[in-house]
Amino acid sequence: xxxxxxxxxxxxxxxxxxxxxxxxxxxxxxxxxxxxxxxxxxxxxxxxxxxxxxxxxxxxxxxxxxxxxxxxxxxxxxxxxxxxxxxxxxxxxxxxxxxxxxxxxxxxxxxxxxxxxxxxxxxxxxxxxxxxxxxxxxxxxxxxxxxxxxxxxxxxxxxxxxxxxxxxxxxxxxxxxxxxxxxxxxxxxxxxxxxxxxxxxxxxxxxxxxxxxxxxxxxxxxxxxxxxxxxxxxxxxxxxxxxxxxxxxxxxxxxxxxxxxxxxxxxxxxxxx
Amino acid sequence: xxxxxxxxxxxxxxxxxxxxxxxxxxxxxxxxxxxxxxxxxxxxxxxxxxxxxxxxxxxxxxxxxxxxxxxxxxxxxxxxxxxxxxxxxxxxxxxxx
Numbered sequence: 001x002x003x004x005x006x007x008x009x010x011x012x013x014x015x016x017x018x019x020x021x022x023x024x025x026x027x028x029x030x031x032x033x034x035x036x037x038x039x040x041x042x043x044x045x046x047x048x049x050x051x052x053x054x055x056x057x058x059x060x061x062x063x064x065x066x067x068x069x070x071x072x073x074x075x076x077x078x079x080x081x082x083x084x085x086x087x088x089x090x091x092x093x094x095x096x097x098x099x100x101x102x103x104x105x106x107x108x109x110x111x112x113x114x115x116x117x118x119x120x121x122x123x124x125x126x127x128x129x130x131x132x133x134x135x136x137x138x139x140x141x142x143x144x145x146x147x148x149x150x151x152x153x154x155x156x157x158x159x160x161x162x163x164x165x166x167x168x169x170x171x172x173x174x175x176x177x178x179x180x181x182x183x184x185x186x187x188x189x190x191x192x193x194x195x196x197x198x199x200x201x202x203x204x205x206x207x208x209x210x211x212x213x214x215x216x217x218x219x220x221x222x223x224x225x226x227x228x229x230x231x232x233x234x235x236x237x238x239x240x241x242x243x244x245x246x247x248x249x250x251x252x253x254x255x256x257x258x259x260x261x262x263x264x265x266x267x268x269x270x271x272x273x
Numbered sequence: 274x275x276x277x278x279x280x281x282x283x284x285x286x287x288x289x290x291x292x293x294x295x296x297x298x299x300x301x302x303x304x305x306x307x308x309x310x311x312x313x314x315x316x317x318x319x320x321x322x323x324x325x326x327x328x329x330x331x332x333x334x335x336x337x338x339x340x341x342x343x344x345x346x347x348x349x350x351x352x353x354x355x356x357x358x359x360x361x362x363x364x365x366x367x368x369x370x
Contacts, residue, residue: 026097032059057192106208165252221251318348
């Protein structure tokens with residue numbers, strides 16, 4: 001297995017396929033890099049080098065006891081980028097991974113970054129507060145925590161349905177897509193997945209987004225039941241200078257799978273622009 | 274090959290074939306259990322279909338020096354999942370005692 005070791009001794013698994021301009025991928029909660037396979041193979045075949053890592057505590061990376069927060073995630077992405085000496089990379093992040101990309105730019109700047117893509121991403125901040133009345137109340141995230149603690153296996157099976165919008169009339173989501181969500185989720189450490197809920201819901205990325213100074217694409221499904229588009233992409237796009245926006249009618253949170261061809265074509269066009 | 278015996282061959286060789294197989298586990302661990310001289314907690318479901326309680330925890334608790342057996346009524350072998358809250362509370366109480 002290809003891994004790098006971070007300063008706190010955590011082993012981060014990554015895949016590094018192809019040759020050409022570099023694109024890195026940061027996956028969503030509580031999945032792993034395989035969730036990007038539909039994009040990775042496509043882009044390799046189009047002449048790109050793709051690097052996708054498993055977040056600490058997820059997939060094949062160590063189930064670290066500490067630093068399961070956005071700064072830790074961003075620093076792990078930086079560790080991968082530096083270990084592989086990636087330059088002029090386009091950073092793509094989905095959901096929690098979009099937060100990871102935002103915090104990476106906030107903490108580490110864009111010296112090694114050419115472009116950024118936020119897909120169904122959690123910034124600027126999910127949690128409802130006086131300053132963010134459109135956000136989701138803490139009860140939603142407490143419910144996720146309770147579900148994961150009580151019976152994570154069943155919780156992930158249930159979550160897959162709203163994640164991919166399989167509960168919508170006329171939805172065509174294969175059993176295989178739902179099953180792989182469960183498989184990947186079960187690979188995440190319980191402590192890591194639990195602590196990540198706070199990271200993706202309570203981290204305020206406003207200042208990170210203001211630091212974006214590279215061409216940025218924001219993509220989001222208009223029927224996202226996990227990260228509502230009104231309180232995420234639409235706000236992030238206003239904070240990022242010159243952000244390009246693409247909204248997918250009827251698309252769910254897991255649009256990289258359900259709308260793979262469309263997402264891939266738009267990613268490719270943005271990478272080539 | 275060599276001197277390796279399968280579990281069944283070993284039990285036959287030791288005269289423990291047939292129903293006596295069920296006595297084997299605690300008999301095989303008996304000497305180890307007798308050496309346990311720290312407070313030891315046994316948690317076991319009385320509806321365990323995999324490791325029957327009568328032939329395991331009930332016997333083992335008598336062999337250790339300072340054992341406590343907590344029987345979970347109706348609990349199966351996978352009790353750490355099915356009776357998670359109860360198991361956690363009992364473990365915590367034991368660690369803190």
